[in-house]
Amino acid sequence: MGVPGAGKGTQAVRLTEALGVPRVSTGDILREAVQNGSALGRKVRGHMEVGALVPDEAMGQLVAERLGRQDARDGFVLDGFPRTLDQVAILDRVLGSLGAKLSSVFLLTASERDIVTRLAGRRVCPGCGAVFHVNNRPPRSAGVCDDCGSALVQRQDDREEVILERLDVFRKRTLPIARAYAERGLLTEVDGAGEPAQVFVRLQASLGNA
Ligand code: AMP
DSSP states (O other): OBSTTSSHHHHHHHHHHHHTOOEEEHHHHHHHHHHHTOHHHHHHHHHHHTTOOOOHHHHHHHHHHHHTSGGGTTOOEEESOOOSHHHHHHHHHHHHHHTOOOOOEEEEEOOHHHHHHHHHHEEEOTTTOOEEETTTBOOSSTTBOTTTOOBOBOOGGGSHHHHHHHHHHIIIIIHHHHHHHHHTTOEEEEEOOSOHHHHHHHHHHHHHHO
16 A cells, blocks of 8 residues: 555565565556456546546456456455455455455555655556656656557656545545554555665565564
C-alpha cells in the first residue's frame, strides 16, 4: 500500500523479482482492460480518468479470478489492493476460499512534495508497462521505452488536478485500511524517500523482520 507516487509499483516489481512470485497490480490490470476496450475496461474507464476508485464489486471479481490462477498458488505480491475497508473483507473471503493468508502488509510513505514531483514526471510504456521518470529515471532515448521501443506516455491520472483527487481518496478511504492491518499486527511502514534501490533495502529489512 502507499500514497500515489510513493513508489508502490516500482517496489512491488523488485519484491516479486526477489521472491519469485507474481505481482498482482490491480491498477495495471485495469489499465490493460481499458486499453483493450473489454467489458471491464468500458465499465471502469470513467472512474479511472477522474482518479476515483473502481466499485468494490468489480474489484472483488477481478482479484478472485487473478489470485485463483495457478501461478499465484505459492504466493503473490498485491500492489494497489485492497484500497477500501470493504475490499479488506473481500480479500479475507478470497484468501479464505484459497486457503491462503497475508503474511505482511507494507505501507510506503512519501512527502507531498516528492509525490507531486514523482507523479508529474512519470512516463509509462503502453507496450510493456515499464515506468520511467523524466529526471529520476530517464529512458536512454527521450520519450522511447528502453525495453520495447514503444513511445512513452503520461498516465491520464497523473495530471495535476487528478493527482490531488487521488491523494484525497487515499487519505479518506485507504488510510483507514492501514489502521485495520496495524490492529492485526501485519503492517510495517516503510519510508519511500530517496532512490528506488535505497527504498528497497529498507523494504527488504522490514520483510526480514516481519
Ligand atoms: P494505481 O496504478 O494503483 O495507482 O491505480 C490506478 C487507478 O486504478 C486508481 O486511481 C483507481 O481508479 C483504479 N484502481 C486500482 N486499484 C484499485 C482498487 N483496489 N480499488 C478501486 N480502484 C482501483
